[in-house]
Amino acid sequence: MSVQLDAEGRLRHLLTTEGLPRDLLTRILDTAESFSGVLGKSVKKVPLLRGRTIINLFFEPSTRTRTTFELAAQRLSADVLNLDVATSSTSKGESLLDMLHNLEAMQCDAFVVRHADSGAAELIARHVAPGVAVINAGDGRHAHPTQALLDAFTIRRVKGPLEPLTIAIVGDILHSRVARSQLHVLRTLGAGELRLIAPRTLLPRHCEQFGARLFEDMESGLAGADVIIMLRLQRERMSGALLPSESEYFKRYGLTEERLQHAAAEAIVMHPGPVNRGVELDPRVADGPRSVILQQVTNGIAIRMAVMAMILGGYNEPAIASASDEEESG
Known part of the structure; x- marks a missing residue:
């Protein structure tokens, strides 16, 4: 059994989208x-x-991930502590696990973790x-499930059901934990066709395991696509990636x-943000009528509320609706 699921197949942690069944993803x-x-x-x-x-x-x-996690927890009426890691005891040599055990002793219920190291x-x-639950907010080049x-x-x-859609993911796929997690989710949810568009140097090996079609030519890869997901050029993870400029x-x-x-x-x-304007996106596209980038930010609050609630x-929906109505009328 995966560490992130309990014996009944319910979420205990959320660490990766890999291996999560379709019914659980749909329930989220x-x-x-x-x-x-x-x-x-x-x-x-x-x-809740x-x-x-x-x-x-x-x-x-x-910015977006930490803030939307904080808002999601607050809107579920949880107490939230944002630890300033730069000034924490880890900067004095305390190990990560020692720090965690000390925080556990303060009776916390969950850690939302972003870390540069995969795993x-x-x-x-x-x-x-x-x-105590752990929710992965991004680890190295591995995963970014929420x-x-x-x-x-x-x-x-x-766009409605994913089954009829052609979805193109464009850019630095090799270094992107977002793309890796997206591919697991979209494939499991039955997206009609997945396409990966990138220079050869930014395509990982074994992309075919996701059933995706590979394109090095942008126009060919975009032809007829219903959804275009642009990825940030991962400057901080690109040592040795052969790009001209x-x-x-x-x-x-x-x-x-x-x-x-x-398309x-x-x-x-x-x-997924932050957008490098003039690198991945023309500003006219980023701010244009086809862009749903700000909707993604808003939807991040609901998804992170859902994960923490589950x-x-x-979680049960009628209780949430009635509790919200009571507080609103009160």
Whole structure:
């Protein structure tokens, strides 16, 4: 049994999308849908995690992910602590696991972890006390499960069922934990056709395991695509990646209004952020009518609420709706 599932197949941790069954992924998306309704109310809080404590442990910089995790926990009425890792005792030589055990002794219920090392979240999950959950907010080049889930959720909300869709992922796939997690989710949820578009030097080996078609030519890869997911050029993870320059990359793989014409008429454009304007996306596309980038950010709150509710809160939709209505009327 995977460390992230309990004996009944329920989420105990969320570390990767790999191996998660379709019914569980669908249940996460459906749960997020119910929270989207709550977030549209004047009172956005529900009491599901009242009395619970969630600690954000971000060993890498983050704006969207850390903030939306914090908002999601607060809207579930949890107490949230954002640990400043740069000034924590790890900077004085304390080991990661010693720090975690000290935080556990303060009666926390979950760690949300971002770390530069692949596998860090699973290491932590294997050493936390029983009943303490770990949610991976991105580890090295390995996984970013909530980003992949919010992307699938956004696609489903805007385009409907994934089965008929052609989805193209463009850019630095080799170094992208987002792309790796997306491929697992999209394949499991039955997306019609997956395409990977990148220079040969930025395509990982064995992409065929995902049933994806590979393209080095941008226009050919975009032809008829319903969804275009642009990836950030991972400057900090690219040692030895044979790229001429950012401007040359944009000439071949940047998404412009002209290139967008090769896609389906109602195609949407996505990006996990932060966007390098003029490198991955022309600003006119990033801010244009096909872009759903800001919707992705909003949907990240609902997905992260769903994950925390399912792991920690004994989620059920009617209770959430009625609790929210009571607080709003009160």
